[in-house]
Amino acid sequence: MRAMNQPATVRWQPAIAHRPGPLYRAIAAALAEDIANGTLPPGTRLPTHRDLAWDLKVTVGTITRAYQEAERQGLIGGEVGRGTFVRDPRRLTEPVADTGGTLMEMNVGLIDLSVNATALWPDAGALTAATQAVAQRPDLVALMSYQTPLGHPRLRAAIADWLADSANMHVAPEQVLLAVGGQGAMLTALSAVTRPGDTLLVEQLTYTGLRAVALHLGLRLVPVAMDAHGLLPDAVEQAARAHGAHALYCMPTLQNPTTATLSLDRRRALVDVARRIGLMIIEDDVYGFLKQPAPPTLYSLGPDVTLYISSLSKSLFPGLRTGYVVGPRPLFDRLATILRATVLAPAHLGVVVAAELIDSGEAVRIAQRRRALVAERQALARSVLSGLDLTGSDHAVTHLWLPLPENVRREELVRGALERGVKITSADGFSPGKGEVQNAVRICLLGVDHASQLEKGLSVVESLISNPVATSAAWV
Incomplete structure (x- = not known):
C-alpha cells in the first residue's frame, strides 16, 4: 500500500493532435x-x-x-x-435528486459542497413578484436606454438604502457606482489603484476570484499573515514596506474561506496603518449582510483610504449582476473611466429588479430568510461533524472552514469524497502563492437545496476523516 502522503503520479498522455491553436x-x-x-x-x-x-x-x-x-x-x-x-474537479451539471436513498443508489451526480452559492428556491416568489412589478413600470423603457457609467441615480439611491439596512453604512447615492456583479466591482476597484507589475497584498488565504482578476491585471500577490481572528495589521505594514505595496485586498467580515471577522480594534489599527504608509484598502463585504448586528465597515472607519466593494449575489440573486463600489471622491473620475471602458454602463434590467426588491422592502425579508437558513444549515453541519474541530468557523456564514487532523491529508480527503459522490474544496484553492498551505478544506452549506443532501454529504466527509484508512485506499 502506498503511504498516504505519497500519491502516485499518473501516466497522463493527452491526445492533442486534433486540437487547434498553440x-x-x-x-x-x-x-x-x-x-x-x-x-x-x-x-x-x-x-x-x-x-x-x-x-x-x-x-x-x-x-x-x-x-x-x-x-x-x-x-x-x-x-x-x-x-x-x-485542484478543481469536474463541475456538477445536474442537481442531485433527494430520493432518500444512499449516494450509490442515487447515482445522478455529485452533492456539490464546493460552490459558495446561496439557496434561491425559498425566494422564487419574491423574484417573480419583483420582475412582474418591473414589467409594469412606466419608465422601464427609459431605464433600458444607455445610462452613465455610474448608473441611474434612482438605482444608485436604492443601493445606498440597501447599504444602510444591511451594512449599517450610510452613504449618499452619488457616492455609489454600479458595476456588473462583485467581480466587476473588484476589477474596477483594483484597476483604479494599481498598475501592471504592482504588488497587491492579500490575506494568507484569499478568495479565488481575486486571484483571477490579479492575474488579468498583471499584479503580483503577496500573502499577509493571519491568525484565528483574521488579518494582522502589523503584518500588513511589514509586508507593505518590504514589497513596496500600495494596495491591500481583504474581507474583514466573514472572510472566505476562513470565516474570520476582524475585531473593531483590528479594523481601527488597519485603517491607521493604511493612513500612515499610504495604503489603499479594497474591502470586499459580500458576506457582511449575514453578520448582524453589522460591524463597522473599514470604509466607515476610513473613507479616505478604503474602496468598498460588494454585490447582491449572496444576499439576493447572482443573476441580477448587481455590484457596487463606494470610494474616496478623488477616485470617482478614474472609476467612471474604467467602467465606461470595460462595460460602458451597468446591466440595467438586473439593477432595476434589484431596486424593486429593495424599495419594496422584500430585500430585507430575503436577507432575514437567508440568515435563518444559514443558522439551520450550520446547526445541521455541527451536529453531523460534532467530533471535529469547528471552533474557527463563524456560525453566521454560508460555509465551514475545517482544519484536518494530522493523519488526514486534504488532497486525499477531497479525492476520497469525490469518489463517494461529494465535492469539497482543498485549502490549496485559496492560496495566493507557493509555499506551505494549511491542511484544511472548505465545505459550503447552501449550494444544495435539500437538507437531506447536505446531511449525506457531510456524513461522507465525517466518515472519511474518522476512518483515514478508507481515504488512503484511493492511493493503493
Whole structure:
C-alpha cells in the first residue's frame, strides 16, 4: 500500500493532435477536459514538466506554459517538493435528486459542497413578484436606454438604502457606482489603484476570484499573515514596506474561506496603518449582510483610504449582476473611466429588479430568510461533524472552514469524497502563492437545496476523516 502522503503520479498522455491553436493551449484544454470528465480526479499528481514533455515530444517550456494556463484557470496547483496536483474537479451539471436513498443508489451526480452559492428556491416568489412589478413600470423603457457609467441615480439611491439596512453604512447615492456583479466591482476597484507589475497584498488565504482578476491585471500577490481572528495589521505594514505595496485586498467580515471577522480594534489599527504608509484598502463585504448586528465597515472607519466593494449575489440573486463600489471622491473620475471602458454602463434590467426588491422592502425579508437558513444549515453541519474541530468557523456564514487532523491529508480527503459522490474544496484553492498551505478544506452549506443532501454529504466527509484508512485506499 502506498503511504498516504505519497500519491502516485499518473501516466497522463493527452491526445492533442486534433486540437487547434498553440500546443500549450491544446495541452491545457485536454487537461481541463480530463478533469471535467473524471479521468483526473482532484488530488491526482500530474507528470513532471520534463516527463510529460518527453512523452508528448514537445519542449519543457511548452509544458510549463500549459501548466501555467491550467493553474490560471484554477484547475491545478503546485506544492514545492511534492509536485503538481489537480485542484478543481469536474463541475456538477445536474442537481442531485433527494430520493432518500444512499449516494450509490442515487447515482445522478455529485452533492456539490464546493460552490459558495446561496439557496434561491425559498425566494422564487419574491423574484417573480419583483420582475412582474418591473414589467409594469412606466419608465422601464427609459431605464433600458444607455445610462452613465455610474448608473441611474434612482438605482444608485436604492443601493445606498440597501447599504444602510444591511451594512449599517450610510452613504449618499452619488457616492455609489454600479458595476456588473462583485467581480466587476473588484476589477474596477483594483484597476483604479494599481498598475501592471504592482504588488497587491492579500490575506494568507484569499478568495479565488481575486486571484483571477490579479492575474488579468498583471499584479503580483503577496500573502499577509493571519491568525484565528483574521488579518494582522502589523503584518500588513511589514509586508507593505518590504514589497513596496500600495494596495491591500481583504474581507474583514466573514472572510472566505476562513470565516474570520476582524475585531473593531483590528479594523481601527488597519485603517491607521493604511493612513500612515499610504495604503489603499479594497474591502470586499459580500458576506457582511449575514453578520448582524453589522460591524463597522473599514470604509466607515476610513473613507479616505478604503474602496468598498460588494454585490447582491449572496444576499439576493447572482443573476441580477448587481455590484457596487463606494470610494474616496478623488477616485470617482478614474472609476467612471474604467467602467465606461470595460462595460460602458451597468446591466440595467438586473439593477432595476434589484431596486424593486429593495424599495419594496422584500430585500430585507430575503436577507432575514437567508440568515435563518444559514443558522439551520450550520446547526445541521455541527451536529453531523460534532467530533471535529469547528471552533474557527463563524456560525453566521454560508460555509465551514475545517482544519484536518494530522493523519488526514486534504488532497486525499477531497479525492476520497469525490469518489463517494461529494465535492469539497482543498485549502490549496485559496492560496495566493507557493509555499506551505494549511491542511484544511472548505465545505459550503447552501449550494444544495435539500437538507437531506447536505446531511449525506457531510456524513461522507465525517466518515472519511474518522476512518483515514478508507481515504488512503484511493492511493493503493
